Amino acid sequence: MWTSYFPNLCTLIFIQQTPAEPYLDGFITALVGMGYRPGTIQRYLRSAAHLSYWQRVRARSLVDLQAADIDEFKEHLRACECERFTRVNDYDLRGACAFLRYLQESRVIPAVEQATSGPTMAPLFLQFCEWMRRHHGLRDTTLNTYRRTIVDVLQTLGSNPQEFAIADLRAFVLDRASRHGRSQARVVITALRAFIRFLVAQGQCRLGLDAAIPSIGGWRLSALPRYLPAADVERVLAACDPATVTGARDRAILLLLARLGLRASDIYALRLGDIDWGQATVQVMGKSRRMVRLPLPQQVGDAIAHYLATARPAVSSHHLFLRVASPVGPFPTNSTAVSAIVKSAIHRAGVSAPAHGAHLLRHSAATALLAEGASLESIAVLLRHRSLDTTAHYAKVDVKLLRELAQPWPEVWPC
Numbered sequence: 001m002w003t004s005y006f007p008n009l010c011t012l013i014f015i016q017q018t019p020a021e022p023y024l025d026g027f028i029t030a031l032v033g034m035g036y037r038p039g040t041i042q043r044y045l046r047s048a049a050h051l052s053y054w055q056r057v058r059a060r061s062l063v064d065l066q067a068a069d070i071d072e073f074k075e076h077l078r079a080c081e082c083e084r085f086t087r088v089n090d091y092d093l094r095g096a097c098a099f100l101r102y103l104q105e106s107r108v109i110p111a112v113e114q115a116t117s118g119p120t121m122a123p124l125f126l127q128f129c130e131w132m133r134r135h136h137g138l139r140d141t142t143l144n145t146y147r148r149t150i151v152d153v154l155q156t157l158g159s160n161p162q163e164f165a166i167a168d169l170r171a172f173v174l175d176r177a178s179r180h181g182r183s184q185a186r187v188v189i190t191a192l193r194a195f196i197r198f199l200v201a202q203g204q205c206r207l208g209l210d211a212a213i214p215s216i217g218g219w220r221l222s223a224l225p226r227y228l229p230a231a232d233v234e235r236v237l238a239a240c241d242p243a244t245v246t247g248a249r250d251r252a253i254l255l256l257l258a259r260l261g262l263r264a265s266d267i268y269a270l271r272l273g274d275i276d277w278g279q280a281t282v283q284v285m286g287k288s289r290r291m292v293r294l295p296l297p298q299q300v301g302d303a304i305a306h307y308l309a310t311a312r313p314a315v316s317s318h319h320l321f322l323r324v325a326s327p328v329g330p331f332p333t334n335s336t337a338v339s340a341i342v343k344s345a346i347h348r349a350g351v352s353a354p355a356h357g358a359h360l361l362r363h364s365a366a367t368a369l370l371a372e373g374a375s376l377e378s379i380a381v382l383l384r385h386r387s388l389d390t391t392a393h394y395a396k397v398d399v400k401l402l403r404e405l406a407q408p409w410p411e412v413w414p415c
Contacts, residue, residue, distance in 0.1 A: 001025045005042040014084050019062040020052035027102050035313045035328025047095025050085040125150050128198050146191035161205035166212040186216050226354040227363040239349040246324050248311035250341050252303040257361035259300050261383045264338035264358035268331050270320040
Protein backbone atom coordinates (compact mmCIF):
# COMPACT_ATOMS: atom_id res chain seq x y z
CA MET A 1 0.00 0.00 0.00
CA TRP A 2 2.68 2.52 1.00
CA THR A 3 4.64 1.96 -2.19
CA SER A 4 1.90 3.66 -4.22
CA TYR A 5 2.79 6.99 -2.57
CA PHE A 6 6.36 6.99 -4.00
CA PRO A 7 6.58 6.78 -7.80
CA ASN A 8 10.37 7.31 -7.72
CA LEU A 9 11.96 3.85 -7.71
CA CYS A 10 15.15 4.94 -5.91
CA THR A 11 13.19 6.58 -3.11
CA LEU A 12 10.91 3.54 -2.82
CA ILE A 13 13.86 1.16 -2.51
CA PHE A 14 15.57 3.37 0.06
CA ILE A 15 12.47 3.66 2.27
CA GLN A 16 11.91 -0.07 1.95
CA GLN A 17 15.26 -0.61 3.67
CA THR A 18 14.45 1.59 6.71
CA PRO A 19 13.21 0.10 10.02
CA ALA A 20 9.86 1.87 9.59
CA GLU A 21 8.85 -0.15 6.51
CA PRO A 22 6.91 -2.95 8.34
CA TYR A 23 4.67 -0.37 9.99
CA LEU A 24 3.98 2.01 7.11
CA ASP A 25 0.82 0.30 5.79
CA GLY A 26 -0.77 0.42 9.23
CA PHE A 27 0.36 4.03 9.59
CA ILE A 28 -1.41 4.88 6.32
CA THR A 29 -4.64 3.26 7.54
CA ALA A 30 -4.52 5.34 10.72
CA LEU A 31 -3.85 8.57 8.79
CA VAL A 32 -6.67 7.91 6.31
CA GLY A 33 -9.00 7.27 9.23
CA MET A 34 -8.14 10.70 10.61
CA GLY A 35 -8.94 12.39 7.30
CA TYR A 36 -5.43 13.20 6.09
CA ARG A 37 -5.04 13.89 2.39
CA PRO A 38 -2.70 11.87 0.12
CA GLY A 39 -0.11 14.67 -0.13
CA THR A 40 0.17 14.95 3.65
CA ILE A 41 0.25 11.18 4.04
CA GLN A 42 3.20 10.97 1.64
CA ARG A 43 5.11 13.59 3.67
CA TYR A 44 4.33 11.79 6.93
CA LEU A 45 5.50 8.47 5.48
CA ARG A 46 8.76 10.08 4.44
CA SER A 47 9.08 11.55 7.93
CA ALA A 48 8.48 8.15 9.56
CA ALA A 49 11.19 6.62 7.37
CA HIS A 50 13.52 9.54 8.18
CA LEU A 51 12.95 9.10 11.91
CA SER A 52 13.63 5.37 11.79
CA TYR A 53 16.72 5.90 9.60
CA TRP A 54 18.10 8.48 12.06
CA GLN A 55 17.36 6.17 14.97
CA ARG A 56 19.31 3.36 13.28
CA VAL A 57 22.26 5.65 12.56
CA ARG A 58 22.39 6.29 16.31
CA ALA A 59 22.57 2.51 16.82
CA ARG A 60 19.16 2.47 18.49
CA SER A 61 16.14 0.30 17.73
CA LEU A 62 12.85 1.74 16.55
CA VAL A 63 11.00 -0.11 19.32
CA ASP A 64 13.08 1.88 21.84
CA LEU A 65 11.73 5.18 20.51
CA GLN A 66 10.50 7.61 23.19
CA ALA A 67 9.06 11.11 23.32
CA ALA A 68 12.46 12.47 24.36
CA ASP A 69 13.88 11.13 21.08
CA ILE A 70 11.45 13.34 19.15
CA ASP A 71 12.97 16.39 20.85
CA GLU A 72 16.43 15.23 19.77
CA PHE A 73 15.10 14.56 16.27
CA LYS A 74 13.88 18.15 16.15
CA GLU A 75 17.41 19.35 16.86
CA HIS A 76 18.73 16.95 14.21
CA LEU A 77 16.40 18.41 11.57
CA ARG A 78 18.01 21.83 11.84
CA ALA A 79 21.29 20.49 10.42
CA CYS A 80 20.12 17.29 8.74
CA GLU A 81 22.47 15.75 6.17
CA CYS A 82 20.83 12.32 5.96
CA GLU A 83 20.86 10.63 2.57
CA ARG A 84 17.63 11.27 0.58
CA PHE A 85 16.13 13.30 3.47
CA THR A 86 17.72 16.65 2.71
CA ARG A 87 14.39 18.45 2.10
CA VAL A 88 13.41 19.24 5.68
CA ASN A 89 10.29 21.23 6.63
CA ASP A 90 7.55 21.36 9.28
CA TYR A 91 6.01 18.12 8.04
CA ASP A 92 9.06 16.18 9.24
CA LEU A 93 8.47 16.96 12.90
CA ARG A 94 4.66 16.64 12.71
CA GLY A 95 4.99 13.35 10.86
CA ALA A 96 7.48 12.06 13.43
CA CYS A 97 5.08 12.90 16.28
CA ALA A 98 2.21 11.20 14.43
CA PHE A 99 4.33 8.10 13.79
CA LEU A 100 5.30 7.91 17.47
CA ARG A 101 1.61 8.10 18.49
CA TYR A 102 0.76 5.36 15.98
CA LEU A 103 3.48 3.07 17.34
CA GLN A 104 2.23 3.68 20.89
CA GLU A 105 -1.41 3.06 19.99
CA SER A 106 -0.40 -0.10 18.11
CA ARG A 107 1.55 -1.24 21.20
CA VAL A 108 4.74 -1.54 19.17
CA ILE A 109 6.31 0.63 21.85
CA PRO A 110 4.95 1.36 25.35
CA ALA A 111 2.70 4.40 25.68
CA VAL A 112 3.86 7.30 27.77
CA GLU A 113 2.04 7.56 31.07
CA GLN A 114 -0.32 10.53 31.19
CA ALA A 115 0.95 11.49 34.62
CA THR A 116 4.21 12.69 33.08
CA SER A 117 2.47 15.59 31.32
CA GLY A 118 1.44 18.55 33.38
CA PRO A 119 1.13 18.97 37.14
CA THR A 120 -0.65 16.36 39.24
CA MET A 121 -4.13 17.44 40.34
CA ALA A 122 -4.80 17.70 44.06
CA PRO A 123 -6.67 14.63 45.37
CA LEU A 124 -9.33 16.88 46.95
CA PHE A 125 -10.05 18.49 43.60
CA LEU A 126 -10.35 15.10 41.90
CA GLN A 127 -12.78 13.95 44.61
CA PHE A 128 -14.75 17.18 44.16
CA CYS A 129 -14.99 16.57 40.38
CA GLU A 130 -16.27 13.03 40.84
CA TRP A 131 -18.82 14.18 43.43
CA MET A 132 -20.11 17.01 41.23
CA ARG A 133 -20.44 14.70 38.22
CA ARG A 134 -22.35 12.11 40.21
CA HIS A 135 -24.65 14.35 42.25
CA HIS A 136 -25.01 17.48 40.09
CA GLY A 137 -24.31 16.22 36.57
CA LEU A 138 -21.63 18.84 35.92
CA ARG A 139 -19.69 18.59 32.69
CA ASP A 140 -15.92 18.52 32.49
CA THR A 141 -15.93 21.94 30.81
CA THR A 142 -17.53 23.49 33.92
CA LEU A 143 -15.22 21.61 36.27
CA ASN A 144 -12.23 22.79 34.26
CA THR A 145 -13.47 26.36 34.75
CA TYR A 146 -13.64 25.75 38.50
CA ARG A 147 -10.21 24.12 38.61
CA ARG A 148 -8.12 27.28 38.69
CA THR A 149 -10.00 28.73 41.65
CA ILE A 150 -10.02 25.51 43.67
CA VAL A 151 -6.35 24.72 43.08
CA ASP A 152 -5.56 28.33 43.97
CA VAL A 153 -7.44 28.19 47.28
CA LEU A 154 -5.76 24.90 48.23
CA GLN A 155 -2.35 26.39 47.52
CA THR A 156 -3.20 29.60 49.39
CA LEU A 157 -5.05 28.28 52.44
CA GLY A 158 -3.51 24.82 52.63
CA SER A 159 -4.72 21.34 51.80
CA ASN A 160 -6.41 20.72 55.19
CA PRO A 161 -10.01 22.02 55.00
CA GLN A 162 -10.42 21.65 58.76
CA GLU A 163 -8.13 24.67 59.12
CA PHE A 164 -10.13 26.91 56.77
CA ALA A 165 -11.21 30.08 58.61
CA ILE A 166 -13.96 32.56 57.76
CA ALA A 167 -11.54 35.50 57.64
CA ASP A 168 -9.17 33.64 55.30
CA LEU A 169 -11.96 32.66 52.90
CA ARG A 170 -13.29 36.24 52.78
CA ALA A 171 -9.80 37.63 52.23
CA PHE A 172 -9.21 35.13 49.40
CA VAL A 173 -12.48 36.07 47.66
CA LEU A 174 -11.91 39.83 47.99
CA ASP A 175 -8.35 39.56 46.70
CA ARG A 176 -9.15 37.33 43.71
CA ALA A 177 -12.37 39.16 42.81
CA SER A 178 -10.56 42.50 42.76
CA ARG A 179 -8.32 41.22 39.96
CA HIS A 180 -11.20 40.60 37.54
CA GLY A 181 -14.41 42.08 36.25
CA ARG A 182 -17.80 41.22 37.72
CA SER A 183 -18.39 38.18 35.50
CA GLN A 184 -15.09 36.46 36.30
CA ALA A 185 -15.39 37.41 39.98
CA ARG A 186 -18.70 35.55 40.09
CA VAL A 187 -17.00 32.47 38.63
CA VAL A 188 -14.47 32.59 41.49
CA ILE A 189 -17.24 32.83 44.08
CA THR A 190 -19.39 30.13 42.48
CA ALA A 191 -16.47 27.71 42.26
CA LEU A 192 -15.36 28.34 45.82
CA ARG A 193 -18.88 28.06 47.25
CA ALA A 194 -19.46 24.76 45.42
CA PHE A 195 -16.16 23.42 46.73
CA ILE A 196 -16.88 24.43 50.33
CA ARG A 197 -20.34 22.85 50.15
CA PHE A 198 -18.74 19.64 48.91
CA LEU A 199 -16.34 19.70 51.87
CA VAL A 200 -19.22 20.32 54.28
CA ALA A 201 -21.18 17.41 52.80
CA GLN A 202 -18.12 15.18 53.22
CA GLY A 203 -17.58 16.33 56.81
CA GLN A 204 -14.17 17.77 55.96
CA CYS A 205 -14.81 21.32 57.15
CA ARG A 206 -17.08 23.19 59.54
CA LEU A 207 -20.83 23.29 58.92
CA GLY A 208 -22.08 26.60 57.53
CA LEU A 209 -18.69 27.75 56.29
CA ASP A 210 -20.14 28.30 52.82
CA ALA A 211 -22.28 31.11 54.20
CA ALA A 212 -19.10 33.06 54.95
CA ILE A 213 -18.32 33.49 51.25
CA PRO A 214 -19.50 36.97 50.14
CA SER A 215 -21.51 37.64 46.99
CA ILE A 216 -20.98 40.14 44.20
CA GLY A 217 -23.48 42.99 44.18
CA GLY A 218 -25.83 43.31 41.25
CA TRP A 219 -29.40 42.72 40.12
CA ARG A 220 -30.22 39.37 38.61
CA LEU A 221 -31.29 39.55 34.94
CA SER A 222 -30.86 43.33 34.99
CA ALA A 223 -29.16 43.59 31.60
CA LEU A 224 -30.97 43.40 28.28
CA PRO A 225 -30.28 40.25 26.21
CA ARG A 226 -28.02 40.85 23.22
CA TYR A 227 -29.53 39.57 19.99
CA LEU A 228 -29.75 40.05 16.22
CA PRO A 229 -32.93 41.10 14.39
CA ALA A 230 -34.53 38.33 12.33
CA ALA A 231 -33.35 39.89 9.05
CA ASP A 232 -29.72 39.91 10.22
CA VAL A 233 -29.97 36.28 11.35
CA GLU A 234 -31.05 35.32 7.83
CA ARG A 235 -28.09 37.24 6.40
CA VAL A 236 -25.72 35.34 8.68
CA LEU A 237 -27.24 32.01 7.60
CA ALA A 238 -26.97 32.99 3.94
CA ALA A 239 -23.25 33.75 4.40
CA CYS A 240 -22.50 30.01 4.44
CA ASP A 241 -22.01 28.32 1.06
CA PRO A 242 -23.57 24.83 1.31
CA ALA A 243 -21.70 23.78 -1.83
CA THR A 244 -18.44 23.68 0.15
CA VAL A 245 -17.49 21.26 2.92
CA THR A 246 -17.03 24.01 5.51
CA GLY A 247 -20.12 25.90 4.38
CA ALA A 248 -22.38 22.82 4.59
CA ARG A 249 -21.20 22.06 8.12
CA ASP A 250 -21.38 25.66 9.34
CA ARG A 251 -24.86 26.26 7.91
CA ALA A 252 -26.22 23.17 9.72
CA ILE A 253 -24.62 24.34 12.98
CA LEU A 254 -25.91 27.90 12.63
CA LEU A 255 -29.44 26.67 11.92
CA LEU A 256 -29.42 24.54 15.07
CA LEU A 257 -28.29 27.58 17.07
CA ALA A 258 -30.73 30.01 15.43
CA ARG A 259 -33.85 27.82 15.14
CA LEU A 260 -33.60 25.61 18.24
CA GLY A 261 -31.58 27.91 20.48
CA LEU A 262 -28.92 25.28 21.21
CA ARG A 263 -25.84 26.12 23.25
CA ALA A 264 -22.30 25.71 21.90
CA SER A 265 -21.79 22.75 24.26
CA ASP A 266 -24.91 21.12 22.78
CA ILE A 267 -23.38 21.28 19.31
CA TYR A 268 -20.20 19.57 20.53
CA ALA A 269 -22.17 16.86 22.36
CA LEU A 270 -24.44 15.92 19.44
CA ARG A 271 -23.94 12.38 18.15
CA LEU A 272 -25.16 10.75 14.95
CA GLY A 273 -27.65 8.66 16.91
CA ASP A 274 -29.22 11.71 18.55
CA ILE A 275 -31.26 12.46 15.42
CA ASP A 276 -34.46 10.48 14.95
CA TRP A 277 -35.25 10.99 11.28
CA GLY A 278 -38.51 9.06 11.47
CA GLN A 279 -39.93 11.21 14.28
CA ALA A 280 -38.15 14.39 13.13
CA THR A 281 -36.59 15.04 16.55
CA VAL A 282 -33.15 15.68 17.94
CA GLN A 283 -32.02 14.54 21.38
CA VAL A 284 -30.03 17.12 23.34
CA MET A 285 -28.25 16.70 26.65
CA GLY A 286 -28.46 20.01 28.48
CA LYS A 287 -27.09 21.25 31.75
CA SER A 288 -27.02 18.79 34.66
CA ARG A 289 -27.09 16.04 32.01
CA ARG A 290 -30.82 16.42 31.41
CA MET A 291 -31.85 14.65 28.21
CA VAL A 292 -34.50 16.44 26.12
CA ARG A 293 -36.03 15.73 22.70
CA LEU A 294 -36.69 18.77 20.53
CA PRO A 295 -38.58 18.96 17.23
CA LEU A 296 -36.37 19.11 14.15
CA PRO A 297 -37.67 21.73 11.69
CA GLN A 298 -37.61 20.85 8.01
CA GLN A 299 -35.01 23.49 7.15
CA VAL A 300 -32.66 22.32 9.90
CA GLY A 301 -33.12 18.66 9.03
CA ASP A 302 -32.41 19.34 5.36
CA ALA A 303 -29.20 21.18 6.23
CA ILE A 304 -27.98 18.34 8.48
CA ALA A 305 -28.87 15.72 5.87
CA HIS A 306 -27.00 17.70 3.21
CA TYR A 307 -23.94 17.91 5.46
CA LEU A 308 -24.00 14.19 6.17
CA ALA A 309 -24.44 13.28 2.51
CA THR A 310 -21.91 15.62 0.94
CA ALA A 311 -19.48 17.08 3.46
CA ARG A 312 -18.97 14.99 6.61
CA PRO A 313 -15.71 13.01 6.45
CA ALA A 314 -16.03 9.24 6.44
CA VAL A 315 -14.37 8.59 9.80
CA SER A 316 -15.31 6.35 12.72
CA SER A 317 -16.22 9.19 15.14
CA HIS A 318 -19.82 9.23 16.41
CA HIS A 319 -19.85 13.02 16.80
CA LEU A 320 -22.26 14.67 14.38
CA PHE A 321 -20.04 17.65 13.57
CA LEU A 322 -16.32 17.30 12.91
CA ARG A 323 -13.38 19.53 12.18
CA VAL A 324 -12.59 20.05 8.52
CA ALA A 325 -8.80 20.27 8.90
CA SER A 326 -6.76 17.15 9.59
CA PRO A 327 -6.66 15.32 11.87
CA VAL A 328 -10.41 15.07 11.43
CA GLY A 329 -12.27 14.64 14.70
CA PRO A 330 -14.69 16.31 17.10
CA PHE A 331 -14.42 19.92 18.19
CA PRO A 332 -12.58 20.74 21.42
CA THR A 333 -14.73 20.41 24.54
CA ASN A 334 -14.86 24.15 25.08
CA SER A 335 -17.18 26.46 23.16
CA THR A 336 -14.55 28.46 21.27
CA ALA A 337 -14.73 26.45 18.03
CA VAL A 338 -18.51 26.87 17.65
CA SER A 339 -18.34 30.53 18.65
CA ALA A 340 -15.59 31.03 16.05
CA ILE A 341 -17.95 29.64 13.38
CA VAL A 342 -20.61 32.17 14.43
CA LYS A 343 -18.11 35.02 14.48
CA SER A 344 -16.81 34.14 11.03
CA ALA A 345 -20.33 33.99 9.56
CA ILE A 346 -21.24 37.36 11.08
CA HIS A 347 -18.10 38.88 9.57
CA ARG A 348 -18.84 37.44 6.11
CA ALA A 349 -22.42 38.68 6.27
CA GLY A 350 -21.27 42.21 7.14
CA VAL A 351 -23.67 42.35 10.10
CA SER A 352 -23.08 44.72 13.00
CA ALA A 353 -23.57 42.51 16.05
CA PRO A 354 -23.55 43.34 19.79
CA ALA A 355 -21.66 40.07 20.44
CA HIS A 356 -20.04 37.32 18.39
CA GLY A 357 -20.46 34.13 20.42
CA ALA A 358 -22.77 31.20 19.88
CA HIS A 359 -25.14 32.47 22.59
CA LEU A 360 -25.99 35.45 20.39
CA LEU A 361 -28.07 33.20 18.11
CA ARG A 362 -29.71 31.54 21.14
CA HIS A 363 -30.83 34.97 22.36
CA SER A 364 -31.93 35.86 18.83
CA ALA A 365 -34.07 32.72 18.60
CA ALA A 366 -35.84 33.55 21.87
CA THR A 367 -36.53 37.16 20.97
CA ALA A 368 -37.78 36.19 17.49
CA LEU A 369 -40.25 33.69 18.99
CA LEU A 370 -41.44 36.30 21.45
CA ALA A 371 -41.99 38.81 18.64
CA GLU A 372 -44.04 36.21 16.76
CA GLY A 373 -46.38 35.85 19.74
CA ALA A 374 -45.02 32.70 21.36
CA SER A 375 -45.67 32.38 25.10
CA LEU A 376 -42.87 32.49 27.65
CA GLU A 377 -43.78 28.94 28.68
CA SER A 378 -43.19 27.58 25.15
CA ILE A 379 -39.93 29.50 24.83
CA ALA A 380 -38.80 28.12 28.19
CA VAL A 381 -39.45 24.57 26.94
CA LEU A 382 -37.39 25.17 23.78
CA LEU A 383 -34.49 26.78 25.65
CA ARG A 384 -34.72 24.17 28.45
CA HIS A 385 -34.89 26.74 31.22
CA ARG A 386 -35.60 25.35 34.67
CA SER A 387 -37.13 28.61 35.88
CA LEU A 388 -39.60 30.78 33.98
CA ASP A 389 -37.86 33.80 35.54
CA THR A 390 -34.89 33.12 33.30
CA THR A 391 -37.10 33.13 30.20
CA ALA A 392 -38.86 36.29 31.36
CA HIS A 393 -35.52 38.00 30.79
CA TYR A 394 -36.41 38.14 27.08
CA ALA A 395 -39.71 39.91 27.70
CA LYS A 396 -37.76 43.12 28.25
CA VAL A 397 -36.82 43.34 24.58
CA ASP A 398 -40.48 43.77 23.54
CA VAL A 399 -40.35 47.55 23.88
CA LYS A 400 -43.71 48.05 22.14
CA LEU A 401 -45.50 45.88 24.67
CA LEU A 402 -43.63 47.49 27.58
CA ARG A 403 -44.81 50.93 26.47
CA GLU A 404 -48.42 49.71 26.62
CA LEU A 405 -47.88 48.42 30.16
CA ALA A 406 -46.01 51.48 31.46
CA GLN A 407 -48.13 53.85 33.53
CA PRO A 408 -47.71 57.64 33.21
CA TRP A 409 -45.80 59.26 36.04
CA PRO A 410 -47.97 61.55 38.19
CA GLU A 411 -47.86 65.24 37.20
CA VAL A 412 -45.65 64.47 34.19
CA TRP A 413 -46.85 64.70 30.59
CA PRO A 414 -46.51 61.36 28.70
CA CYS A 415 -43.83 61.15 25.98
